[in-house]
Amino acid sequence: MNSLLNSWLDGLGMIKAKFDKVDVFRDQRYDKIRRNLSERKSVFNDVFFPPSNQSLGHQTNWVSGRVEWKRPMEINGNPRLFDDAEDTVIEGGELSSNWIVSAFSIVACVKELCYRMVPRYREQEWQPETPESYTGIFHFRFWRFGQWVEVVVDDFLPVIDGKLIYTHSQSPNEFWVSLLEKAYAKLLGSYDALEEGHVADALVDMTGGVSETIDLKSGDYETNEDLRAELFHLLSSEMADHSIMFASIPTHSQDEIGQRTEMGLVRGHAYYITAVKRIHLGESKLRRLLKGREKASMIRLRDPSGWCQPKSTQASPNRSASSNPESDGDYAYSTSQLTRLLSKNTAWAKIKEAEKNRIGLDVQHPGEFWMPVEDFVSNLAELTVVRLYNNNFFARGKRWKESALKGEWCTEDLGPFGGMSGGGNINSETFLNNPQFSFDIDAEDEEIVIQMLQWNGKEAASAASTPGHARHRTLLIGFTVIKVELNRKCRLHKLWPFYQTVITMDHQRRRELCYRGCLPKGRYLLVPTTYKPGCEGFFLIRLISQVDIKLRRLDRDVPRKVCTLSCISKQSAVWVTVICIKSAVGIAGVKYVYCSLKCGHQKVRSRIIKATKEVEWGDEFIFYRKDPERPLTIKVYSHNVVMRDKLIGWAKIPAPVNHSYAPLEVTLVGKDNVALENTIIRLKVFTEDNILAI
Known part of the structure; x- marks a missing residue:
């Protein structure tokens, strides 16, 4: 690798913008520990991941009596973090797992990724000319469930008969592979935690992708x-x-x-x-015969x-x-x-x-x-x-924006609907007893990526402190995305037929699920689920797009003001109304129109639409009404870019309790309260006197 690329990559490791915030695993701060070691002229011994059989894990007890822990200098007289070879060839050891060998083999093909996981890698390199400066501490970075995490390890490595028993470089004096794997094992809890997994999971942990x-x-x-x-x-x-x-x-x-x-x-x-x-x-000499050929x-x-095969097949x-x-x-x-x-x-x-x-x-x-x-x-x-x-440090031209939140499926009593683990059957009454999140798409057909990852929700403890720890059981997980009212801020309680399900991710026993596609403008409800109700676990939801998309957690069943009203008001009846502005006819002489809806102090606005013979919106809104006798009002405006928007007409919307999504037509009246002939707004109105019915 030429010196120019080396310099660029070295600089890449120093770019803190890529790691705006990095968590420190076990509060072990590399710079602080290394400085203390240098002052004392001592070598690091990691108490959180000690060179013992407990760090290997309980499932490796069958080799525990044969394992020794040695520092790289005891394994090879001239250890290096990275050697000068163009490619690192990965080999599995006696206890290597296939998915780890495969993941490391792929990462080794992209040196930029290697250097990203090994921050300030030149600083960590062995210095043969000053052996007294060696402190035996290394630090690596992994992406874990929404956050970059820095993990430090000492340089003790497990060997049998002097040979490394886990994944390593084919070059006998190159040790970044073995030390990186040790840091990953520490993050997950033990070497034993590397026994089962997916290549994709390891690559996500190494790249944040x-x-x-x-x-x-x-x-x-x-x-x-x-x-x-x-x-x-x-x-x-x-x-x-x-x-x-x-x-x-x-x-x-x-x-x-x-x-x-x-x-x-x-x-x-x-x-x-x-x-x-x-x-x-085909033969280049016969190029003329290739015309028209696919x-x-x-x-x-x-x-x-x-x-990249293991040197031993014993396991x-x-x-x-x-x-x-x-x-x-x-x-x-x-x-x-x-x-x-x-x-x-x-x-x-x-x-x-x-x-x-x-x-x-x-x-x-x-x-x-x-x-x-x-x-x-x-x-x-x-x-x-x-x-x-x-x-992606290669794709400089694209700028992606991200919003992420963590959540939990639990069975403890939370609110009027019990726990938050209702299962994945969308036709079940318990389906909406799951965590709910909302997000908005403000541009038509905007590309969006939804990633959901599950995990046990706890910081991995070292095997030394939790001997015989149980492996986290991967749940069958999925998620559903439903288009809801443009102003919904509270949880959905029932899937009425007018709610459109736009994404259904089938349940899979995987750590990660991903959807990539385009959605039209609107507000959406995302419901992460487990296949069976009553399962418990933690998850992360990431939304990625090239525009700002804010992910919101919906915790409240009704607005706070409605709760206050029900407690202090003599009037116990509070209604909830859903209105869909379907279309308008008879609007002429304008280019763009929109509607404004008012219910008490609540005011919302529809999208701005180009005026045609029949203007179609399809926008839905939800209102919690403390005064059921008071009608809602709708106003239609002509939108102007330069001048002030002009009122076309308005109308009152009667919305009594009807327990169904019923069509309604209202005729607009002008400023002088005279009906505008043949100017009609077509609506759908649904009102319930149970505020938890929608």
Whole structure:
């Protein structure tokens, strides 16, 4: 890596704007501890994650008697945090888990991410010329549920017979991989906590990104050429945005991990997508024959098998990842050769190895290979995209804004409807007994990303303080988004037919769910759910968009003023009314119009709409009425950019209790209270005398 890039990356680690606020795990402040160690000329020993079997976790007791803890200097005489190699090759140790090896292998391909997780990495590097300055403390940064967290560790690493037993660099004197994994284990509670997980979860924790998984087997990708074209367009777009993408073949049992398919692909491994390209497959001398021929959509992947495999296949009976295939050198054909020779694309199958560079299909690493999109969807089952958004230091042109809140599913009695864990059945009476959040979309068809993550809600304790701690059970989670009244500020109590459900995320047993799409203008209610009612857990909701979108928690069942009224007023009846401004006819001579609704001291305004023969709004509003006998009023205005808005007409809206969403037409009257002939506002009105009925 050249010195210019090194300098840029070094500077990148110093940019505090990217980490406006960083939490300090266990209140262990790196600078303070290191300064004290330097003054005492001592080496760090971490009391919160000590070099003992308890830090390994209770499920590794079968090797506890064989494990020693050694500092890097005792393992290699010339330790380095990063060596000078262009690529770090990742290897698994005796106790490595497959998902961690895969995640680290992907991160190692993007040095910028490595240096981001290792802040001020040059400062942490070993200094052979001044060994007395070494303090044995390192610090790393992870993104955990809405917050960057800095974790410090000492440099003790577990070994058996002098060999590192967890994930490490193939270079014997490079230690950033082992130390980063130790910090991650400390954050999660123990090394044992790394036994099970998803590659996407680790990448989200390392980048602060948002992951989305696409099931390549659930659609018709293999038979539908249009779907494949859409998929390739997505890959090209995400590649341009420098998203992290990988594909995999999930396993259903431990025995399947590491098995090699007939195409040379390894089950359970993540194949990092490094390039996409559309090219003509054919002899350049016959270019004239290619006119009108479709280009082939090609995907370049980086093969983890053979170059990031564990050195040992021995593992605990309960460990999720153990065995890996032999390297390509142990087979008659490499993965690169098999994916070409057995391709569904006959033109690609005929291409010779020596011709690839000439036609533009070069590789930059021995583990890389090209595959047509039709083979990609046939032989791989899942595609995962990790988008970096605010943390994407490549995409300088885009500025994303984020709003996030944490929440909880609980069963304790909270308010008139009991707990906040009503389950995920939208047709159940308990569905709305879940946490509720609202947000507004102010621009038409604005792209929005919704991310929901679940976790146990507590700071990970070290295994030393909680021996035999139970692993957090991943719940079946989902969420629903409902379009509601533009002025709703309180919880929804019943899903009446006029409420439109716009997003339904099916329940999955995953740590993270993600939706990405466009929504029209309006106010929306987001309801995070567990599949079964009565489940308890914590979650984070993130909204990401290129415009300001504020996420609000809805805690109150009714407005505060209504609660006060019911306590002190002699009049016990308080009504709730929903009004939908459907449309207007007979408005002429103006360009833009809007409506103003008034109920007591409450005043709201509809959207500004271009005037046509029949103006259509569809805007809904909710009112809590302390004086049911007093009618609501509606006014229609002509909107002017320069001059003052002009009143067209107004009308009273009778809204007695009707227990249903009923249509209503009112005729506007002018300033002189004379009816405007054929000028009609069409409404829908729904009034209940039970304020908790809507």
